[in-house]
Amino acid sequence: MGQTVKIVTDSTSDMSQEEAAKYGITVVPLTVNMDDQIYRDGIDILPPEFYKRLPKLSKMPTTSQPPVGLFQQTFEKLTSDGSQVISLHISGDLSGTFNSASLAAQGFAPGQVTVIDTRWVTAALALPVIKAAELARSGKEAPEIIQTIKDTLPYIELLAVADTLEYLKKGGRIGGLAALAGTILSVKPLFTIRNGKVDRFENVRTKRKALERIAEVVKTQWGPLERLAILHADSPDEAGELASMLASVFPLKDIYISMVGPVVGTYAGPKTLGVCAERKAI
Template identity: 30%
Template sequence: MIKIVTDSSCDLPIDTLKEFEIPFAPLNIFVEDQTFKEDIDITPEEFWQSMSKSHELPKTSQPSPADFAGIFEEIQKKGDTPLCITISSKLSGTYQSAVLGAEMTGSKAIVFDSLAGSISHGIQVLIAARMAKSGATVEDVLSALRIYRDNVKIIIPLATVENIVKGGRLSKFQGSVVNILNMKIILHGVNGEVKLLKKVRGNKRFRAAIIELIEESA
């Protein structure tokens, strides 16, 4: 039987992961001088609160290969095949950690690169979990994941550039100019990477641009 594994960046609610019995490897989150295991030591709500209060953008690091190796071993002890779906390899080293975790244990785990983040990654995890529960083969699950991955359109509208400034991608001066001009930025996912798609001025144009992009994609 296939057993789905993921990492915490999929942004699925813990209750959903428990419902489908999906084990996950938590990313490490660094908020100023504190370290947390995502979705274990800190909830999403607590993270957002900490981020808004922090003067620096929180940083993350991928789970270790050992984190994945331990999960894979437990699954294989029960005679199941681990299928691990990770955040995009172009956004994090998590995919490589999972690959190394499989190699460390001689595991037969299959590691799939979602080429996405957040809920687009999470949807792939759900697709796989539902198919595995219904008895689908590994080949069928991977085929469905590739179809989704190749056709999904990811749009990332930024209502504020505050975190981009905190992260150093924009200077404080540039951030101030953007705010004064009421510029809104829309990013999108391109082959697993995040790139600039469009810049518009004003909230009305921002909303109109988002709706237009959704209509074009649909």
């Protein structure tokens, strides 16, 4: 018999096609509208091309959640052999994706498709998704996987710095006054996710100070770690530097490096850099 539990996520997990294939994860894409062309996130447009084009666009890209029908088709295909599906998604406060998946799941028998709002995004979404896929491959049944993931989610952390506030401002994620202040004072706000929403963590003066502060928080406040990920929006050198700064608290070879995809990058902007982790439950 094949695997009886299959894992689904959406493209805001920023998993590469290779990474998803490695773990047997199905990724449902959101879309990006750029210059009146619609692209499937991570399929029709990949991060390197997106970040190359982003500064040259005449208007801000827009993004859309997957339609209910796409989730229906995905769930039908995956359950056709009798398998159960666990579908983990971006915070419902940041996107309507969870709602689309939930509506699609209503057309299936109870317990056949379970949809979870992780309350996270980007690599902080990818970490529990990968954990669920590992559990499924090890033969765990759906109720145990679901409970394990729900128990894990409160132990996820995210801390990031945007290189510029321009995209957060244009995307309506912060007020104009905050963006203006950041530009004038060269402030680099550190952001986190609290209760499923983007929230300011604190301000630092420079990108260098931001990297040092992120590393300090991970080392002194997050405690022992199960998993660690570095996220970057087309800034691989800084991502590598940050990973090296954290090698004293987590094996360098096990750090998951994630490039922020087009949908999340529309709001985060190029050169955003951050860390996500799963803390050990103690």
